[in-house]
Amino acid sequence: MSGSQLANTNVSLYAEVPTPDEIRLRCPMTARAAETVSAGRTVLEGILDRADHRLMVVVGPCSIHDPVAGLDYARRLRHLADEVSDTLYLVMRVYFEKPRTSVGWKGYINDPRMDDSFHIEEGLEKSRSFLMQVAEIGLPAATEALDPISPQYLGELVSWTAIGARTAESQTHREMSSGLSTPVGFKNGTDGSVDAAINAMLSASQPHSFLGINEQGRIVVVRTRGNRYGHIVLRGGGARPNYDTVSILMTEQALAKAKLAANIVVDCSHGNSYKRPELQPLVMSDCVNQIRLGNRSIVGLMLESHIEGGNQPIPKDLSQLRYGCSVTDACIDWATTERTIRAARDVLKDVLPVRQKTEPRA
Numbered sequence: 001m002s003g004s005q006l007a008n009t010n011v012s013l014y015a016e017v018p019t020p021d022e023i024r025l026r027c028p029m030t031a032r033a034a035e036t037v038s039a040g041r042t043v044l045e046g047i048l049d050r051a052d053h054r055l056m057v058v059v060g061p062c063s064i065h066d067p068v069a070g071l072d073y074a075r076r077l078r079h080l081a082d083e084v085s086d087t088l089y090l091v092m093r094v095y096f097e098k099p100r101t102s103v104g105w106k107g108y109i110n111d112p113r114m115d116d117s118f119h120i121e122e123g124l125e126k127s128r129s130f131l132m133q134v135a136e137i138g139l140p141a142a143t144e145a146l147d148p149i150s151p152q153y154l155g156e157l158v159s160w161t162a163i164g165a166r167t168a169e170s171q172t173h174r175e176m177s178s179g180l181s182t183p184v185g186f187k188n189g190t191d192g193s194v195d196a197a198i199n200a201m202l203s204a205s206q207p208h209s210f211l212g213i214n215e216q217g218r219i220v221v222v223r224t225r226g227n228r229y230g231h232i233v234l235r236g237g238g239a240r241p242n243y244d245t246v247s248i249l250m251t252e253q254a255l256a257k258a259k260l261a262a263n264i265v266v267d268c269s270h271g272n273s274y275k276r277p278e279l280q281p282l283v284m285s286d287c288v289n290q291i292r293l294g295n296r297s298i299v300g301l302m303l304e305s306h307i308e309g310g311n312q313p314i315p316k317d318l319s320q321l322r323y324g325c326s327v328t329d330a331c332i333d334w335a336t337t338e339r340t341i342r343a344a345r346d347v348l349k350d351v352l353p354v355r356q357k358t359e360p361r362a
């Protein structure tokens with residue numbers, strides 16, 4: 001038996017995809033988009049450094065599947081972002097990669113046609129183009145980094161990155177985060193424990209060397225500098241939420257023990273709302289109230305929101321899809337999103353500047 005018969009016995013095909021440089025040529029960065037991304041990162045770093053008093057709110061669909069509805073959402077969010085910008089800094093969730101508990105649609109990059117044809121090359125280019133249009137609208141974008149190769153195609157258009165509950169313990173994702181150009185939020189585990197996220201922050205803050213690809217698509221050793229803007233995202237888990245004051249206090253203590261900054265983002269969806277979208281506004285208003293009563297560690301919130309509330313299965317006949325409705329986790333609708341965000345702004349507009357002024361200096 002030859003070596004080649006022993007290799008790749010479970011691989012059916014290798015299909016080449018354009019390199020990051022080739023996709024970049026087809027969809028080049030514009031001056032306006034670059035300005036949005038750069039401003040987005042600067043503000044988010046300022047929030048994490050406590051130089052900016054605002055609260056970041058990562059808000060948007062659970063996943064992007066229809067770019068038309070996605071851009072419709074982005075335009076609405078842009079108006080709302082302007083309206084609340086003295087108090088809240090809105091960053092749109094632009095999630096193209098879905099980590100599944102077992103199986104399911106893995107997102108717009110993996111299967112942009114949603115028919116198991118897996119045109120990943122098309123998904124990469126269309127996702128880049130979508131991010132470009134969101135940046136042109138003037139909205140900073142947040143995404144989950146799941147595949148370690150994708151950031152070479154999309155990274156320059158992203159202002160905030162999440163490492164999900166299922167991957168925060170993975171060395172590959174910690175190494176990748178150490179080289180990402182954005183602040184990175186590490187989710188607590190699906191069992192509710194914060195240990196993996198804290199270890200991820202410690203790991204990602206350090207330089208790493210690992211295998212990756214460069215812009216010309218060559219396999220390279222990537223040497224990173226370490227990312228000093230890692231922070232924790234509490235998303236609940238293990239059948240209980242973790243946004244309550246006691247959980248927040250215990251997370252602050254765990255961060256202090258690891259000598260990490262007390263920066264916490266609360267994801268109002270997922271385990272914190274038992275995936276029931278109607279509970280997200282309650283979680284958000286509870287966190288807002290904690291801040292009003294003196295909390296200093298909550299620097300951001302996350303909402304899963306779309307034009308229409310709820311979610312829908314992906315039908316065989318895609319013309320049956322409901323416009324602006326999630327095909328992954330259930331979301332709050334647009335009217336609820338506006339109401340929830342405006343209410344948070346009203347409570348916090350006089351509270352956050354005082355919180356920042358009285359921030360203990362290191």
Ligand SMILES: O=C[C@H](O)[C@H](O)COP(=O)(O)O
Nearest residue numbers: 098099100101102104328329
């Ligand atoms: O945010 C999305 C989902 O919660 C995550 O991808 C897991 O989804 P699943 O449990 O439906 O696979």
Ligand SMILES: C=C(OP(=O)(O)O)C(=O)O
Nearest residue numbers: 099164165166187235270
């Ligand atoms: C998958 C997500 O979250 P988590 O990793 O917390 O399940 C998400 O935010 O889309």
